[in-house]
Amino acid sequence: MRRFSSLAAAAALFLVPACSTRTLNDAVSIAASPTPTTLTRVLGRRAVDYAANPASLERDLKSVSDALDKLFHVLRGKAEDKWGKDGAQVPSAKRYVKYLDNYKSRTLVDFEDGSVTVETVDQDKPRQSLREAVVVTLLTPRDPRSVDLFSDHPVKLGEEPYLLGLVKDQDDRDIRWEWRAGRFADWLMDHSLSERTITRNGKPVTVRSVRIAMVPGHLERSAEKILPLVERQADAYGLDKTLILSIIRVESDFNPFAVSEAGAFGLMQVVPGTAGRDVYQFLHNRPGFPTGAELQDPATNIRYGAAYLHLLVSKYVGPVADPISAEYCAIAAYNGGPGSVLRTFSSDRDEALSRINAMPPDHVYDTLTEDHPAAETRRYLQKVVMARREFRGI
Structure with missing residues (x-):
């Protein structure tokens, strides 16, 4: 029972947008409550004005990250009890x-x-x-x-x-x-x-x-199930729907329950403290971050992922004149961050943008897939570009 209370408390922290050390005690006291409204009421009292308390935002993001680590640790331990150390499995993005x-x-x-x-x-x-x-x-x-x-x-x-x-x-x-x-x-x-x-x-x-x-073409069928959500956000942010679908394909393979030990959630694997935080500010015009529970909702997750792509194109690695080059930069930045994308071309932001805008799109692609400092990001761009071919007819 004690171990379960610990797990429930960690889960409560993982779902709450604003946490403190006292929240852990609150969570333990209500962990066994059969009524979700009780959970919502108690945790709802933890709301913080992050604009007035910016340090609390950093603390709460750390609390959420620690809570997720604890969830995975406890789950793995319980699985090992029944399946052995080598046989334990835990959820992941795919x-x-x-x-x-x-x-x-x-x-x-x-x-x-x-x-x-x-x-x-x-x-x-x-x-x-x-x-x-x-x-x-x-x-x-x-x-x-x-x-x-x-x-x-x-x-x-x-x-x-x-x-x-x-x-x-x-x-x-x-x-x-x-x-x-x-x-x-x-x-x-x-x-x-x-x-x-x-x-x-x-x-x-x-x-x-x-x-x-699964049936042949299961990925395309999964894509069709969420297509209305994707099209809505593609229209809202001026994105190609195949870009969003290909990001989902590479990030989660359309796993609706996707969660990773790296702290990313949902179809587009949004991290609350980075992309989630930036998009929250953009959407609500105030500091904050989405909860893990919110990011597990497909509609919310796709909204956050699409909005982040919009920010990458329009703000973080822009302005890039050619739309294809802009997409290549946004895809690489979605994985490795905008700073490393610009540094691939120059340590000076203005010079980097000047060089990008002077190149044809295929040269931008080649530069990112050959010279980006992170091998993961180089492969990521290649995978997303290849994945887009799967959804051209959707």
Whole structure:
């Protein structure tokens, strides 16, 4: 119970836009509350006027970062208790991981290679546990608020599943309702159940699992699901929708539950203390930052990501006259920051912009992919440009 309280308190910090050391005590006292309104009311009292207290903004951003570190640390520890040190898995930008049933069952969805794996280490009733986990996996809603990735809490079912249209049952049918999910789970038990052995505390443990392949073109289908949100923000900020889609493709592979240990959230992997902070100031004309919970909402996340791209193009690495060159600079800056983009061309900002504007777009691209100081950013620009080809016809 003490360990759970610690986890719940960390989760509360992770969701709150303004934190203090006292917030931890508040969170512990209400962690077991069944009413979300209580949580909202208590944490809502922590609001801070950051314009009048700028130092508190830095402290609160540090608190949120520390809380997320704690969440991952505690989750990994609980997973290791059941799956062994080498078998523990935690969520990431492109990988959905959800534990159930006292951490004995789990779902692993790799959005990059399009695979869904459901497995259990339950030794008493493995078939029943695995079947239940498969049904939950197939029916898990798209809304991240229905899923607590950092605990084994049950998933709240009912809304449209995020895997709808991305996986099919044995009859090549979509899986929307519990009866069909249950029937497919039974079929999987009979036709694709596999076993392997892991070591836990020096002893062998049997893992039973099933694997489901996503349909061909699953990334394009995922893109279509969020296309209205993307188009709305593309229109609002004068961006090409394929630019936003390609950023999402490279950042999260359309994982609606994306969260990374680096502190980035959501489809466009927005970091609250950097891009999130800048966009918050831009949108609200006051200092602040979005919460992790807000950034897990697809509409909010895409709004923040698109607004940040707008700031990069119009303010941070601008003005760049050629729109294609401007996009190349914005893409590189989205990953590595605007300062390093400009320094790739010159240590002097004005001289850097002058050189960029004197180059044709293909020379700007070549310079960024060959001379940018960060190998990750060089590869990132290449990946995003290649990804845009996937969405030209969407």
